[in-house]
Amino acid sequence: MSYSILIVDDSATIRSVIKRSIGMTGIDVGAVHEAANGLEALEVLGREWVDIVFADLNMPEMNGVELVERMFEDSMLVSTPVVIVSSDHNQRTIDGLKERGIRAYIKKPFRPENFRDVVGEVLGLKKE
């Protein structure tokens, strides 16, 4: 089974780095969708099936917190796993988002193995 992913970050460079890191996890990646902010992400989520969302927090137009809130208010999106990938290391922010239902939080700077651990756990993949 291949997994469809959505990467949401206003930095095209970081979207590429995340895509590369996920590719190194060994999971079977199908479609890779990209969005530069929360609004663009919601548009993608409205028309494409996505198995897991990786989203930044600090973005123009619509930030990651608003994206999470909008997703969790939508019955079609509430069960889509969200992983935050952010340079905001504020513990209050992290705790608040976990209470809202995000599945994991990866701090920038990250290493590819951070994604391997998180993706396996979130998608329920067994470690080999």
Add this chain to the structure above:
Amino acid sequence: MSFEIDQGEFMRTVSQTLGETAFVFVEETEEAHLSWGADEILEARISFHGPSDGVLALAAGEKFATELAANLLGIDPDNAEAARGGRDAVGELANILLGVLLERWFPGDTTYGMDVPVVRSLGTGAYEKEAGGAKIRLALVTDEGQRIDAMVLARGASVPACSDD
């Protein structure tokens, strides 16, 4: 709360973050003796808010910014994606650096936040004028002779409304 930044800690954090993220290794230098190696400087500024407010700035010459993008992406600097990514790379490195700094400056349960980075191109004269009010400023040089500056400016320092691209 007063906001005193330890120059040594700032230097160590900048150096460590640039090394881990973009694989560039830097040491402090006498800024007057080092050229930017480019006519235009890409400067990223990000405001932060918390027990104290301020602005972090990170600046690199345009050519070196392309190398930073290449290092982040793990591709050759001659690759077109690296050439397109210089501005983005400087902004994202500033973003990552500020996240690490704020965690150290405001530890524990402290509430703080940061804005979106804004990147602009400046001539060297304009850059020096803008950098004049920095609370703390590091002029750094890589092991390959490239210059990169990091500085913290006080609350109220100018941050452009959006990137000038």
